[in-house]
Amino acid sequence: MDARGKKAVVIPEVVLSSGKKMPVLGFGTGxxxxxxxxxxxxxxxxxxxxxxxxxxxxxxxYGTEEAVGLAVAQALERGLVKSRxxxxxxxxxxxPDAHHDLVLPALKSTLQRLGLEYVDLYLIHWPVRMKPxxxxxxxxxxxxxxxxxxxxxxxMEECSRLGLAKSIGVSNFGTKKLSQILDNGTIPxxxxxxxxxxxxxxxxxxxxxxxxxxxxxxxxxxGFYGAAAWATKPxxxxxxxxxxAAAKGKSVAQVILRSIIQQGDVSAISRSFNKERMKDNAxxxxxxxxxxxxxxxxxxxxxxxNAGDFFVSEDGQYKSLDDLxxxxx
Ligand SMILES: NC(=O)c1ccc[n+]([C@@H]2O[C@H](COP(=O)([O-])OP(=O)(O)OC[C@H]3O[C@@H](n4cnc5c(N)ncnc54)[C@H](OP(=O)(O)O)[C@@H]3O)[C@@H](O)[C@H]2O)c1
Numbered sequence: 001m002d003a004r005g006k007k008a009v010v011i012p013e014v015v016l017s018s019g020k021k022m023p024v025l026g027f028g029t030g031x032x033x034x035x036x037x038x039x040x041x042x043x044x045x046x047x048x049x050x051x052x053x054x055x056x057x058x059x060x061x062y063g064t065e066e067a068v069g070l071a072v073a074q075a076l077e078r079g080l081v082k083s084r085x086x087x088x089x090x091x092x093x094x095x096p097d098a099h100h101d102l103v104l105p106a107l108k109s110t111l112q113r114l115g116l117e118y119v120d121l122y123l124i125h126w127p128v129r130m131k132p133x134x135x136x137x138x139x140x141x142x143x144x145x146x147x148x149x150x151x152x153x154x155x156m157e158e159c160s161r162l163g164l165a166k167s168i169g170v171s172n173f174g175t176k177k178l179s180q181i182l183d184n185g186t187i188p189x190x191x192x193x194x195x196x197x198x199x200x201x202x203x204x205x206x207x208x209x210x211x212x213x214x215x216x217x218x219x220x221x222x223g224f225y226g227a228a229a230w231a232t233k234p235x236x237x238x239x240x241x242x243x244x245a246a247a248k249g250k251s252v253a254q255v256i257l258r259s260i261i262q263q264g265d266v267s268a269i270s271r272s273f274n275k276e277r278m279k280d281n282a283x284x285x286x287x288x289x290x291x292x293x294x295x296x297x298x299x300x301x302x303x304x305x306n307a308g309d310f311f312v313s314e315d316g317q318y319k320s321l322d323d324l325x326x327x328x329x
Contacts, residue, residue, distance in 0.1 A: 008052035009282040014267060016190040017213045018160075018167040020120065022088050024261055025282060026055035026217070028271030029064035036273070038067040044273045045071035049080050051279050057193075057219075057269045059092035059125055060110055061136070069114035089116065090193075092125035092171060093156070096134040100148065103155030107164055122165035123193055124152060126172045127324075128311045141313035149177060150184050157187045167191065171219075172308065174326025175208045182212060191215045196266065197223035198241060198256055198300045204328055210265050218260050221268040222253055223305055240300060244293050251280050258284040259297045304329070 013021040027048050029041065036044065041064060045056065049071060058068045068089060075081050091114070097106035107122055129145045129152070130138060138144055159165040169191030170178070182188055192209055196202045196218030209216045238252055245255045253270070260268045261284060272278040289297075307329065312318045321329035 008050065009285070011052060011054065011282065012285060014215060016167050016215050017188055018190045020167050020190070022121070022167075022191075022215070022267065023053075023055040024267040025053070025257070025284070026057045026088070026090065026267065026269040027053040027278070028219070028269045029056060029058045029068060030062040030219075030271070031064075035063050036067075038064075038070055041067035041273075042070035042074060046074055046078075046080070047275045048278050049075045051275075051282055053278070053282065054081075054086055055088040055090070055269075057090045058114075059123075060094040060097070060106065061092070061125060065091060065110055065113035069116060073115060084116065088120040089114065090121040090123065091119050092123045093152075094125055095128045095130040095138075096132050096143075098124060098129040098147065098152045099132060100151035100155050102132060103152060104159060104162075104164075107159050111164065118163060119165050121167045121169060121191060122156065122159055123169045123171045123191065124156065124173075126308065126311065127170070127174075127177050128318075137310050141316055144311065144313055144316045146317045149180055153181050153185050157185065160187055169193070169214075174324075174328055175205065176326035178208070178212065178214065188212070189214055191217055193217040193219055193269070195220050195304060195306055196260060196268070197221050197305065198238075198259070198297055199223050200302060200304045201298065201300075206263075206266065216266050218266060218268040220305060221260050221270050222256055240296050244289070244296065248287070248289075248293075250287070253277065253281055254284050255289065255293075255297075257281055258287070258289055259294060261285075262289055262294065 011023040011025045013023050015021055056068050058064045072087055091110045093106055127147050129147045130143045134143045156168045160168045167190040169189040171193040173192050192214050197220055206216050241252050241255050245252045257268055260266055270281050307321050318324040
């Protein structure tokens with residue numbers, strides 16, 4: 001039951017290396033296309049809160065921090081939750097702020113937009129540094145600078161020590177970059193948030209992270225399933241999943257999300273701004289996929305859906321996707 005006595009889904013939690021608990025199903029707010037105005041998005045997020053979502057994923061890049069903050073404030077006002085501590089809010093450092101002295105100011109700006117005193121998790125969005133002040137993803141390779149991995153991480157550690165980020169982590173990091181932080185840093189990354197879906201199951205990276213106590217979170221877990229515009233091309237062959245879904249009386253999205261979470265050491269951030277679909281996506285905790293069904297999904301041909309090509313440049317730090325992804329392009 002939630003604070004108003006309505007029945008909501010209870011999403012299980014995982015304990016991170018920081019000792020903090022994180023719900024294993026998060027709600028994404030990053031949109032490829034037009035982001036709804038903050039007030040409109042806040043109402044959508046309130047629907048999600050009513051349904052039981054407590055973990056929200058935003059980023060300086062997405063322009064959705066204000067909406068997340070509004071939703072948290074309105075949920076408290078409406079009595080949907082009793083305290084801010086019931087939420088798990090993640091935000092991310094965008095590449096032009098991946099400079100040692102810009103990290104703390106960037107987090108302070110994020111907190112201001114959120115209207116919060118701390119984030120539960122702060123992530124380096126990509127292992128990429130851009131010229132300060134650059135907006136959006138790079139449209140010219142001239143804005144890309146060599147990534148100062150330890151200078152950036154030390155500043156992230158400072159955010160943690162100041163209590164402004166309860167946990168710190170990274171996103172889109174391969175194994176070499178993770179080991180650099182583990183070897184040279186003081187606080188290990190609690191989370192590595194990466195693309196993970198039936199088309200890119202991240203077996204190697206997951207094995208590495210499991211051995212090092214780094215929790216892996218899946219972004220684009222549905223592989224943009226149902227998404228419009230550039231994502232309408234058939235990115236994943238969903239035939240196998242459709243068969244499993246039909247046999248179990250579940251939706252394709254539910255089977256995909258369940259197949260990720262059922263692995264036990266992984267969480268997922270899914271996004272739907274449609275109330276029925278966000279509800280559907282959360283109904284994955286009271287049933288299971290069989291070993292045979294899980295194995296069938298493992299057989300789906302593998303390729304990344306979003307490789308981050310815009311960060312690769314012949315005269316830049318990452319000369320190939322192989323460089324960017326530490327040999328696992
Ligand atoms: N760290 C990173 O670099 C990074 C990169 C990408 C994304 N992310 C985070 O991960 C979140 C999720 O990724 P994503 O938004 O790319 O992908 P996703 O959750 O895999 O897919 C979202 C798309 O699937 C549709 N959808 C959702 N539930 C559905 C259902 N039950 N049936 C049919 N269609 C459904 C949504 O449309 P409707 O809204 O119409 O339902 C939306 O178009 C983002 O919002 C963002 O917070 C992080």
